[in-house]
Amino acid sequence: MDGADLDTETMLAILSSLLHPLEFEHTVLLDALVKAQGDVELAARSLRPEPPRKKRKVSQKAGLQGWLKSGDKGHDSQDKAISSASANPDKFTPRRASSPAVLGTNVPGGSESSFSSPRKPSSRAKAVSNIEFMALFRPLNSSDSSSKPQAPRHPPLALVSPDHVAQHTPCTLHSSILPQELACRLFYTMLHASRDWNRNKWWLFDRVVESPHRTSFFVRRDISQAGEGSDLKEEAKYWYNGRPTDPPLTFPSPMEEACEIIERVVNEEMRKRKRYPLEWAGYPVKDGEEPVLWRANVAASNCYEGAKESVGFHSDQLTYLGPYPTIASLSLGVSRIFRLREVIPTDEKDQRNARTFNVPLRHNSLIIMHASCQEVFKHCIPAQNTIDMFRPPMPPPVDLAEEEELAKLSEGSNARINITFRFYRPDFRSQLTPHCKCGVPCILRPDMKNRYEAPPGNDLNAKSEPWTSTSEGEGSGKRSLASKYWWTCYAGAQNDGHGCGFWKVMDVKAEGRGPFVGDMISTTSTNK
Numbered sequence: 001m002d003g004a005d006l007d008t009e010t011m012l013a014i015l016s017s018l019l020h021p022l023e024f025e026h027t028v029l030l031d032a033l034v035k036a037q038g039d040v041e042l043a044a045r046s047l048r049p050e051p052p053r054k055k056r057k058v059s060q061k062a063g064l065q066g067w068l069k070s071g072d073k074g075h076d077s078q079d080k081a082i083s084s085a086s087a088n089p090d091k092f093t094p095r096r097a098s099s100p101a102v103l104g105t106n107v108p109g110g111s112e113s114s115f116s117s118p119r120k121p122s123s124r125a126k127a128v129s130n131i132e133f134m135a136l137f138r139p140l141n142s143s144d145s146s147s148k149p150q151a152p153r154h155p156p157l158a159l160v161s162p163d164h165v166a167q168h169t170p171c172t173l174h175s176s177i178l179p180q181e182l183a184c185r186l187f188y189t190m191l192h193a194s195r196d197w198n199r200n201k202w203w204l205f206d207r208v209v210e211s212p213h214r215t216s217f218f219v220r221r222d223i224s225q226a227g228e229g230s231d232l233k234e235e236a237k238y239w240y241n242g243r244p245t246d247p248p249l250t251f252p253s254p255m256e257e258a259c260e261i262i263e264r265v266v267n268e269e270m271r272k273r274k275r276y277p278l279e280w281a282g283y284p285v286k287d288g289e290e291p292v293l294w295r296a297n298v299a300a301s302n303c304y305e306g307a308k309e310s311v312g313f314h315s316d317q318l319t320y321l322g323p324y325p326t327i328a329s330l331s332l333g334v335s336r337i338f339r340l341r342e343v344i345p346t347d348e349k350d351q352r353n354a355r356t357f358n359v360p361l362r363h364n365s366l367i368i369m370h371a372s373c374q375e376v377f378k379h380c381i382p383a384q385n386t387i388d389m390f391r392p393p394m395p396p397p398v399d400l401a402e403e404e405e406l407a408k409l410s411e412g413s414n415a416r417i418n419i420t421f422r423f424y425r426p427d428f429r430s431q432l433t434p435h436c437k438c439g440v441p442c443i444l445r446p447d448m449k450n451r452y453e454a455p456p457g458n459d460l461n462a463k464s465e466p467w468t469s470t471s472e473g474e475g476s477g478k479r480s481l482a483s484k485y486w487w488t489c490y491a492g493a494q495n496d497g498h499g500c501g502f503w504k505v506m507d508v509k510a511e512g513r514g515p516f517v518g519d520m521i522s523t524t525s526t527n528k
Ligand SMILES: O=C(O)CCC(=O)C(=O)O
Pocket: 001, 002, 300, 302, 311, 316, 329, 338, 379, 380, 381, 418, 420
């Protein structure tokens, strides 16, 4: 679900605060957000002028000619006027610019006139050091050696094998998860059903925007273990994008078959991993039984038709999943790129940059987003220029054999079906969600920009996960991982973009939630 992208109020507030003290027109902020596909940080970067460069002995901007003239008095003022070498006409000019001149724009306090004022060419020859000479050939916006060291940047990395995925991300990739026949039957079933799925719509500032893919939501029929005997479908009034959803559909039978297989794999993987204190502690088990750590009781499904359908960078809303959820994501049909990128905490930004990871998700692959993925990473399915058509290796099942549009798929399909199996926690069911002043249930979000030291003795963090200890600059390194979460108003998504701005920090004890893995700390911390 692209929940984290949808909260206009929060995005606007975060973007403005990232840009402080610069101020921008509303429409400028909106355009930047849209261009950045809802990635607030990227939007902020696109709006922020380049930092001012230190004055150099040799003015690069003036180039060779300027250097030849540099014996002139008054050269200093010219340097000032062109101190930012980052001429970028695409950048927006802030209304109150406390900062850097951008070449070619009228900068308050800048001296464009002194820049453009004619100078008498100097004919004097001048001795120049090697350093000065080389500086003339540096790219215009490269930093000089005396400026603050920049955190290294990393080019995007394609992760094609399960080992690589596990090494760099809190995910595991399972390349061929279902029997071929079942994968194919499920693809046909879902593609057929997807004709009735909808594009999500929500308010982004003053516009209604529509998700660039179709989506649907399902509840599992046999959920007796998931809600103390309650009927999740009857009981749950789910809210999405600030409005109640249609009554959810139940899993079609091939989805149920797939879910049983996927559940086993997810539980096996979870048993191998470190657990976080705020993860759900599971249902009680009898002696000798394997604990069931995760039960898929709902599924959200997406259909992307063609290379251009996509979902923007987001982390999934935690409203019903609770903290540190595990989400199992099945891909059927056309292979698409799944992109992951860590959100670097504000206080680490000077030391390291995030890396973008591209994971091709082929037909019948499962990627499990393990605990901490939603707290630490954002993910997306980017639009692509090209895709390879998918030819189902089998004909449609008998119950769909008459469907002409499915029969035609033997020539190739451009569609990808994604099913994310999720566990809606009983202690986060919708009746327990705090409401904002608009009377609408809040959504739950992690504070991705800050990570806190885990309390002593409660340190069941992911230090030993392989992805946290990879090379410098990737993963969150040696830091303890603990997140804070807040409940926020989400009514704005359906109310002309206007919510009440309500937010409060989640307090699991006061809210009576649990049981949590952390409650069992005394018994589990011994197997660290
Ligand atoms: O299509 C995918 O693989 C990702 C979908 C997704 O991120 C979501 O539904 O939240």
